[in-house]
Amino acid sequence: MTKKLPNLAVLGATGVVGREILNILEENKVEYNSIKFLASKRSAGSTIDFKGEKHTVIEAADNVFDDVDICLASAGGETSKRFAPIAAKKGCVFIDNSSAFRMDKDVPLVIAGVNDEDLKNHKGIIANPNCSTSQLMLPLKALDEKYKVKRLIVSTYQAVSGAGLKAINELTDNIKTNLVGMPYEPSAFKYEIAFNVIPQIDVFCDNGYTKEEMKVTNETRKILHFDESVKISCTAVRVPVYIGHSEAVSVEFEKPVDEKEARELLKNTWGVEVRDDVTTYTYPTPKDAAGKNPVYVGRIRKSIAFDNGLEFFCVADNLRIGAALNTVRLAQKVIEMELY
Numbered sequence: 001m002t003k004k005l006p007n008l009a010v011l012g013a014t015g016v017v018g019r020e021i022l023n024i025l026e027e028n029k030v031e032y033n034s035i036k037f038l039a040s041k042r043s044a045g046s047t048i049d050f051k052g053e054k055h056t057v058i059e060a061a062d063n064v065f066d067d068v069d070i071c072l073a074s075a076g077g078e079t080s081k082r083f084a085p086i087a088a089k090k091g092c093v094f095i096d097n098s099s100a101f102r103m104d105k106d107v108p109l110v111i112a113g114v115n116d117e118d119l120k121n122h123k124g125i126i127a128n129p130n131c132s133t134s135q136l137m138l139p140l141k142a143l144d145e146k147y148k149v150k151r152l153i154v155s156t157y158q159a160v161s162g163a164g165l166k167a168i169n170e171l172t173d174n175i176k177t178n179l180v181g182m183p184y185e186p187s188a189f190k191y192e193i194a195f196n197v198i199p200q201i202d203v204f205c206d207n208g209y210t211k212e213e214m215k216v217t218n219e220t221r222k223i224l225h226f227d228e229s230v231k232i233s234c235t236a237v238r239v240p241v242y243i244g245h246s247e248a249v250s251v252e253f254e255k256p257v258d259e260k261e262a263r264e265l266l267k268n269t270w271g272v273e274v275r276d277d278v279t280t281y282t283y284p285t286p287k288d289a290a291g292k293n294p295v296y297v298g299r300i301r302k303s304i305a306f307d308n309g310l311e312f313f314c315v316a317d318n319l320r321i322g323a324a325l326n327t328v329r330l331a332q333k334v335i336e337m338e339l340y
Helices: 016-027 077-089 116-121 131-147 165-179 211-223 259-267 320-336
Strands: 007-011 034-039 047-050 053-056 070-073 093-096 125-127 149-158 231-238 245-253 272-274 295-302 309-316
Touching (some): 016 320, 034 053, 070 077, 077 093, 077 125, 093 320, 131 211, 131 245, 131 259, 131 272, 131 295, 149 211, 259 272, 259 295, 259 309, 309 320
Parallel strands (some): 007 034, 007 070, 093 125, 149 231
Antiparallel strands (some): 149 245, 245 309
């Protein structure tokens, strides 16, 4: 018996991540019966080129989900809060790229290839993790299975594209004004981003950490099912890079860790590509990752701060692994596991 193909919808289809979702749907040759492209009233009526054909963008409204099996959403938290419950009631699996439902105990937070089994617990809504959390999960999951994580310290160096199109344009404009010695008044960031780094992403919480830093902490705990005994801390920094988040990671394990063994383990981990040879100055940079799917890992070395510790540097295209790619992969897993 031939399996029924799903009817898909892409919510936020005209945005930066939405367009990347369309690219990856095509790249991954995702099979479907029909597809709709949804956006705000402002974008409704415009056209999108997809698979060599022009499609008209439809305004997102309650009734558009009547015949949709899976919705890939990247339209912001408020839009997701508005439409996800409606879509779910209509029998649609709503895969959400916003932060709206990530910490909801009834919503699975999933990285494809890391905690796929959690998808079976969905009640119509599946959350896609934050971009900085996402790229860390593939290497960390593999290491945790072997050595068992005890403590995790992460420092992120995040590209401006993580803050949207306005931030991308601001970096360009800010660079141009700096190069000719003109003053610049930032609006997307608290400080000028050109030739600078800003140690703040999102608002500050009562504990002095930013919301972005707490996302990494709390989402990692949820995805990998860590209890409170695993200590996690993050410092998130915005850097003048267009695409590609980088992370310096320090992990302490319960079991002794061997650097060479860990390197081989990561080389054999799905979704991870190791670039690590200091004798030839081989290590990953954001430019390596832009437009590509792997999480690149390098600078793997035994920690001199922890007895059972490992340090590494990981880089990924934040618009792909951190957003669009995982959203599409989750849709593929839902189709593969027949969860729609």
